Amino acid sequence: MKVRPILYSTQMVQAIKDGRKTQTRRILKLLPADAKWFADNECEMAIEPRDVPKGFQIFWNDVFDPESDEPIDRWRWFDDIACPYGDPGDMLYVRETYYAYGYWITNGVTATGKHKYRFVDLSCYSVWQDKGFGYRYYDDPPDEILSNSSLGKMGYHKRPSLFMPKAAARFFQKIKRRWAERLNDISEADAISEGVELDIEYQAYKDYQNDNSLYVSAKDSFRTIWEMINGKGTWDKNPFVWCVEFELTDNPWKDES
Known part of the structure; x- marks a missing residue:
C-alpha cells in the first residue's frame, strides 16, 4: 500500500x-x-x-x-x-490550506542576489502541541494570524496546501x-x-x-x-x-x- x-x-x-x-x-x-x-x-x-x-x-x-x-x-x-x-487499496492524505505556529527566517540568497526565506514550523513538535500551538484549519482558525512578511516574529501563519506536511493532515x-x-x-x-x-x-x-x-x-x-x-x-x-x-x-x- x-x-x-x-x-x-x-x-x-x-x-x-x-x-x-x-x-x-x-x-x-x-x-x-x-x-x-x-x-x-x-x-x-x-x-x-x-x-x-x-x-x-x-x-x-x-x-x-x-x-x-x-x-x-x-x-x-x-x-x-x-x-x-x-x-x-492505496491511500491519499489531504493537503489543505492550514495555519502553523512558527516564524520566518532568511535562508541565503538567490543567484541574482535576492534574499530567500524559510518558514520554521513549530506546530509539528509535541512540546508546542502540548502548549496549545498545534496546527489549525479553516474551520478553527487562530485568533491572530501574522503576515508572512513578519520576519522573525513568532505566531500563527497561513500556509498553502502545497506545503502541508503529512503530520498536519487530518483527512x-x-x-x-x-x-x-x-x-x-x-x-x-x-x-x-x-x-x-x-x-x-x-x-x-x-x-x-x-x-x-x-x-x-x-x-x-x-x-x-x-x-x-x-x-x-x-x-x-x-x-x-x-x-x-x-x-x-x-x-x-x-x-x-
Whole structure:
C-alpha cells in the first residue's frame, strides 16, 4: 500500500468533512501532438491526436444492451500507465490550506542576489502541541494570524496546501476504484458524489460562481466548481480526467512514534 498527497480547495475539504464528497476528478495528461490516433469505421467520430490519453489503447465495444440495443460502453480502456493517485487499496492524505505556529527566517540568497526565506514550523513538535500551538484549519482558525512578511516574529501563519506536511493532515482517503473518462461524461450520481452542495430549502444545487443562482442538476453545479478551481473555459475543453472514488479511513501513521 502506498500513501500519496492530494490537494483540495477549502470548499472541497468542507465537502469531505461533511461526508458529501467521495469522488474526485483530476486532468489526465495527454499524448503529444504527433502521436498516432485511433478510429473505427463504426464510430461516429474519430479520436484526434490529443484526445487519447498516453498509454491507453481504445477500441470499439460491440457489447449491446439487450433491452435498448444501445452499446453498454462506447469505448473500452486498457491503461498501461500508473494512475498518479494510486490504485484501489492505496491511500491519499489531504493537503489543505492550514495555519502553523512558527516564524520566518532568511535562508541565503538567490543567484541574482535576492534574499530567500524559510518558514520554521513549530506546530509539528509535541512540546508546542502540548502548549496549545498545534496546527489549525479553516474551520478553527487562530485568533491572530501574522503576515508572512513578519520576519522573525513568532505566531500563527497561513500556509498553502502545497506545503502541508503529512503530520498536519487530518483527512485520509482509501481508494476504492479509479478510472478515466471525459470530463463532460460525468453522470448525475457521480456529480453528487463529487460533493456539490444541495440547498435543502429549494432542493437545488449550488452555483459556485453565482451566490444568487441554483441548479436543478448536480452536473451543472459541478461544472461551476470545476471552472472555479481549474479556470474559465476548462469545462468546454472536455479533457480526459482521472476519476478516483474513495472512503475516509484512519491515519496510517498514527501509531508511529
